[in-house]
Amino acid sequence: MTFFHFVRDFILSAIASAAFAVLFNAPRREIIYTAFAGGIGWILYIGFFRVFEMEMFGAFIGSVIVAYISRVLSYRRLVPSTIYLAPALIPLVPGTEMYYIADGLLRNDMYYTFAHTVRAIKFAGAIAIAILIVYSIPSRYFYMFKKRN
């Protein structure tokens, strides 16, 4: 995992989040922020996974940071935070497991299927717990980011 890989992964996941923001019909002026948040989330995940071999913790920390950035941006730019949160978390959603589950069912390998199902649930749970934690912070701790006019 060299520096080049991190830069490449950041750019690719930022493009993916931006493209997802378009599929969710996000307003044009917010897409660049979504791309930034999506890139940060994936970089944290892949960094913890490759460097420290802590995959679930990486997914959790990535989601926490993405959710935090979304809330800060929502106070800063005066729009609902879903605009940033949903597309930026897409790279961390366990979509790949769907293929492995289908593959395991096909080969009648029940251990493999079950292991991948549990892995998908763990990923989704890590994302959900991260959102639960960040959105439970009272909103008064975010007022300092509010745009003054």
Add this chain to the structure above:
Amino acid sequence: MAEENKDHILDLALQMGSLMLENGAETQRVQWTMEMMLSRGDLFAQSYVIHTGVFVGVHDSSFVSATRFARITERRVNLEKIILLNDIARRFNNNELDIESCSHELERVSAITDFKPHVQLICYGLVSMTFTVLFGGKPYDGFASFITGIILGIVMLMLSRVRTSAFLANVVGGSVLTLSAIALVKAGIGVSYIKIIIGALMPLVPGFAITSAARDMVFGDLLSGMSRAGEAVFMSGAITVGVLIILHVFTSVL
């Protein structure tokens, strides 16, 4: 005059709530917006929103009460409409809009269309390509995945035109992307069909349902949180079935 006025506000709030829910706003925002709008007309309002419907009941100081509900059958994700509706509700509450102009604004927002089809197709392709490369595919696989994503996008847009059920759309989407990935690898574009399928699955994943399920749970809307989580499981099951059908045919016939 006063009765009619309150009736209009109630209709307006119900229309606002169902529009927001149709476009993917979270439950708490819909409840809060409707109650905020109704508080303008000297009404005591309680609203109850679940994933598939909006209920609102009001009574005024003379205990004349009314209840309305609306069922939501079609659910899309349109984040721009949520922002605009939020803004309209805020202006309505600050007395910057009267009932007439507010209903005009709502009609204007509901007429807003999605991004143009070719932009959406390119985005389907980009999502597929980037995830194929992120999950370890080679550049050739990325190119094949881009084509697969565009084919998937064409099929999904056509299916959304004919208004089929979400289950069938996801089964067909999963089958189409698997078929296209295998065909492209057989044709010599791309090396590993596994990587192409993994990337091309990503435009279909129910990521929005997972994040909104978690957000509903935070604010205590357990019923809609559970139903959104159920929707996510159901959709991923449908996609898995679609992939499985084609893989099964492919491995047993060829």
